[in-house]
Amino acid sequence: MIVLQQLINGLQLGSIYSLIALGYSMVYGIIMLLNFAHGDIIMVGGYIALLIIGAGIHPAVAIIAAIVGCMVLACVIEKAAYAPLRKAPRISLLITAIGVSFFLENVAQLLLSANPRSFPNTAIIPTANFNLGSLNISLTTLVTLAVAIVSMALLTVLVNRTKMGKAMRAVSEDMGAAQLMGINVNRTITFTFAIGAVLAGIGAILYCCKYPQVKPTTGYLLGMKAFVAAVLGGIGSIPGAMLGGLAIGMAEVIVNALGYTTWADAVVYVILILVLLIKPTGFLGRTMSEKV
Amino acid sequence: MKKRKQLSTPSKYVINAILVAVLLAGGALLYNSGALNRASKAVLIQCGIYSMLAVSLNICTGYLGQLPLGHAGFMAVGAYVGAIFWKATTAWPTGLTIILGLLVAGLAAAVFGVIIGIPALRLKGDYLAIITLGFGEIIRIAIINLDGITGGTPGLLNVPKHSSFLLTFLCLTAAIFITHNVIHSRHGRAILSIRGNEIAAESCGINLTYYKVFAFALSAFLAGVAGAVYAGFQGSLFPKSFDFMASINILVMVVLGGMGSMTGAVIAATVLTALPSLMQALSSYRMVIYSLLLIVVMIFKPSGLMGTKDISVSRFLEKLMNGELFKSRKKEGQAHE
Numbered sequence: 001m002i003v004l005q006q007l008i009n010g011l012q013l014g015s016i017y018s019l020i021a022l023g024y025s026m027v028y029g030i031i032m033l034l035n036f037a038h039g040d041i042i043m044v045g046g047y048i049a050l051l052i053i054g055a056g057i058h059p060a061v062a063i064i065a066a067i068v069g070c071m072v073l074a075c076v077i078e079k080a081a082y083a084p085l086r087k088a089p090r091i092s093l094l095i096t097a098i099g100v101s102f103f104l105e106n107v108a109q110l111l112l113s114a115n116p117r118s119f120p121n122t123a124i125i126p127t128a129n130f131n132l133g134s135l136n137i138s139l140t141t142l143v144t145l146a147v148a149i150v151s152m153a154l155l156t157v158l159v160n161r162t163k164m165g166k167a168m169r170a171v172s173e174d175m176g177a178a179q180l181m182g183i184n185v186n187r188t189i190t191f192t193f194a195i196g197a198v199l200a201g202i203g204a205i206l207y208c209c210k211y212p213q214v215k216p217t218t219g220y221l222l223g224m225k226a227f228v229a230a231v232l233g234g235i236g237s238i239p240g241a242m243l244g245g246l247a248i249g250m251a252e253v254i255v256n257a258l259g260y261t262t263w264a265d266a267v268v269y270v271i272l273i274l275v276l277l278i279k280p281t282g283f284l285g286r287t288m289s290e291k292v
Numbered sequence: 293m294k295k296r297k298q299l300s301t302p303s304k305y306v307i308n309a310i311l312v313a314v315l316l317a318g319g320a321l322l323y324n325s326g327a328l329n330r331a332s333k334a335v336l337i338q339c340g341i342y343s344m345l346a347v348s349l350n351i352c353t354g355y356l357g358q359l360p361l362g363h364a365g366f367m368a369v370g371a372y373v374g375a376i377f378w379k380a381t382t383a384w385p386t387g388l389t390i391i392l393g394l395l396v397a398g399l400a401a402a403v404f405g406v407i408i409g410i411p412a413l414r415l416k417g418d419y420l421a422i423i424t425l426g427f428g429e430i431i432r433i434a435i436i437n438l439d440g441i442t443g444g445t446p447g448l449l450n451v452p453k454h455s456s457f458l459l460t461f462l463c464l465t466a467a468i469f470i471t472h473n474v475i476h477s478r479h480g481r482a483i484l485s486i487r488g489n490e491i492a493a494e495s496c497g498i499n500l501t502y503y504k505v506f507a508f509a510l511s512a513f514l515a516g517v518a519g520a521v522y523a524g525f526q527g528s529l530f531p532k533s534f535d536f537m538a539s540i541n542i543l544v545m546v547v548l549g550g551m552g553s554m555t556g557a558v559i560a561a562t563v564l565t566a567l568p569s570l571m572q573a574l575s576s577y578r579m580v581i582y583s584l585l586l587i588v589v590m591i592f593k594p595s596g597l598m599g600t601k602d603i604s605v606s607r608f609l610e611k612l613m614n615g616e617l618f619k620s621r622k623k624e625g626q627a628h629e
Contacts, residue, residue: 034418084591091359092594094418095547098361099586102540106579220536227422266433269426276423277411 005135006257007250012141012210014249015148019203020226021233021241022155023196029172029236030192032090036097037077039223040104041197045070045204046214047112050119059123067201074197078190108216116215119208144206151202152242155195159238168192172236221265225252228272234285243283299610311605312465316458323457335569339562340460341522344467346545346557348514353543354552354600355475356507357487358413359421362428363515364538368435368531369404370397370516372442375451375523382452390454394463394520401516402509404431409508413501428539435531447530455524463521467514468554474510483507537579544582548589550596555603
């Protein structure tokens with residue numbers, strides 16, 4: 001029974017990681033950029049929700065504001081910092097992404113102090129528990145799972161069934177050819193960032209409901225884990241990111257349950273290193289050959 | 293065509309050695325004369341340590357063209373190994389302990405460099421960045437958890453304070469000398485060719501893995517020595533000083549100075565270390581400014597302040613001898629002198 005309980009915890013954590021990993025994976029798939037700032041967008045989303053609920057405004061407004069805020073922020077970052085470097089070497093783009101991530105983190109620290117603030121999670125999802133035998137499932141868990149499943153289903157439809165989704169797939173396949181076919185590459189890239197950020201915003205709310213506090217460095221470790229999830233699943237692959245997220249969530253819960261809490265963060269990196277050494281393409285990634 | 297006058301290699305060495313000796317002696321005199329207060333002395337030593345770190349990271353980032361994000365991890369290994377060695381050997385003659393401690397620290401970091409380098413360097417670009425970041429974090433988490441040896445989060449205290457002005461800057465000089473000579477050797481040319489184009493380098497018979505691991509280990513060695521100097525300067529070590537933020541700090545110096553320029557690395561390290569301490573009002577904005585600098589430099593001048601250029605006294609003298617100092621510069625290829 002305790003195994004099943006941990007499994008449910010892992011599923012909850014894993015689905016949050018999946019949502020965030022999708023953002024990494026889609027952006028990497030389209031412009032080959034490891035978007036370091038993605039984790040910090042989550043932190044910003046958490047703060048927006050926290051401050052709006054703190055001001056006494058209805059939580060539904062806060063959720064929408066957080067998601068829209070993340071989306072706008074991601075588009076601004078893409079336009080201001082990444083778009084000018086479209087043709088630059090990838091190392092420049094990566095350094096810029098690190099710069100953006102640190103900029104967000106430090107601005108948040110300057111404006112809101114480095115101390116963690118507690119997140120009003122009960123205002124969004126009321127505390128309620130359901131008991132199935134000795135199994136204890138909270139409402140937060142159920143909501144998280146439901147929201148994650150619906151979001152991923154919508155994303156799959158968006159990517160596979162709509163015109164914009166088709167454009168996204170085309171650009172990630174071959175940017176030059178896509179442009180020749182009349183696809184607006186820049187708009188498609190911005191759209192990809194926006195979708196990733198919407199998922200990050202949803203992930204931010206769900207994460208803060210599970211661990212009800214926000215601090216400027218919240219995004220760093222969360223982003224790191226989600227990135228590992230994306231690599232584990234095969235970067236660039238949408239079902240891969242979902243699978244990878246669940247695997248990382250499970251792994252973390254297992255390590256914690258075994259009592260190695262202080263090593264839990266190291267385990268994520270060990271998984272990353274092992275994946276990269278054994279199967280760099282991850283579960284569902286495609287092998288890419290380099291053109292000379 | 294008139295033959296260009298040139299300095300012979302030994303005379304270049306002599307000129308540089310004299311210059312270095314004068315600078316070191318002058319610096320030491322100033323340092324010990326009492327003209328500086330304690331805070332500025334500390335800043336001076338820190339500038340030396342960070343210059344050393346920037347020079348060592350520059351081997352990987354500037355010359356090899358990779359982006360390791362776990363440099364603080366190597367520094368941490370060197371710092372802890374050096375500190376523990378020094379604490380264990382307080383009974384030995386001071387000079388011997390200091391030199392052995394620095395060597396042991398550097399070698400320990402180099403061993404980690406090889407262990408991390410062999411798997412990491414099979415990957416490229418973003419993956420290499422992220423895997424080195426992971427290793428750096430693992431080193432830090434291990435230091436926190438192995439508190440029997442390292443003191444864990446409360447820190448390793450009472451490290452003998454061996455890092456004088458002379459020791460710090462002698463180490464910096466040695467680091468620059470070693471790096472300069474390696475980069476201008478056969479090994480160095482191989483490393484530079486990897487930066488140029490990996491596939492082309494490999495097809496010319498350059499063993500990619502060997503040279504990458506070599507550069508990585510050298511970079512780690514120097515970072516380890518810098519770490520030991522840091523330990524001997526601070527007198528106490530905390531795992532928090534070696535987090536991801538510290539690695540980024542060093543990276544900013546290299547990027548800003550110009551990837552592939554040692555002069556740039558030293559100048560950027562000195563400026564970025566000295567500025568926040570000199571302007572107290574700036575210190576809370578430090579990281580915001582650093583991160584903005586990273587973005588702005590990447591967008592507007594991706595090669596950094598110095599590009600791949602270095603300042604060379606002997607080249608300056610040669611130009612003076614030939615009377616071409618004020619003439620327009622001839623095309624000399626990449627100025628790697």
